[in-house]
Amino acid sequence: MRARHLRDWLTRVAGEEDPWRARFFAALPESTRTAIESSAGGSWLPMRLHIELADVMESAYGPARAHQHYRRSFDAALRGGIFGPLVRTGTRLFGTTPATFLRWAHLGWESSFRHCGKLVGEVQGPGQGRLVYSELPAMCTSSEAWLDSAQGSAYGCLDVLEIVGVVRVDKSRREEGRLELTIEWTART
Helix, strand or coil: CEHHHHHHHHHHHHCCCCCHHHHHHHHCCHHHHHHHHCCCCCCECCHHHHHHHHHHHHHHHCHHHHHHHHHHHHHHHHHCCCHHHHHHHHHHHHCCCHHHHHHHHHHHHHHHCCCCCEEEEEEEECCEEEEEEECCCHHHHCCHHHHHHHHHHHHHHHHHHCEEEEEEEECCCHHHCCEEEEEEEEEEC
């Protein structure tokens, strides 16, 4: 996992209001926070730290507030940081549509995660597509919070595109290292 994403996560939580911010940092082991904050942004950190942040987030925020955090955070990530240049380039070359994002999703995954499975975006028809995560390590699929974070991130993508849509999560094949998000969209907001 790219250290920059984890550092951005801590920065975004630090900007949240209390009691949420205080709950999160009280539950986060100091060794985890130190490992993340002392790393160089472009370096790679163990995936277990990303999963740990997701677990702490769900515990401290609850599922609904954690979902909203992921949604806002992925929106912010797509507009800046590592993904911003990729999104702006894709927009200039191909326009901005959910189908474009689905086709390019693997590039974001590959720039952020290493040795953590694969992501493929598929357009299934007008206004329909899915994201298929495969070959996920057991540490990912055993964390309910980590799996659920993917849905919030997908909604963040729809927000960037100003698209109305629904994201459904299918965890039925998690034992195989697979997670699927089905996305349906209708119109711009």
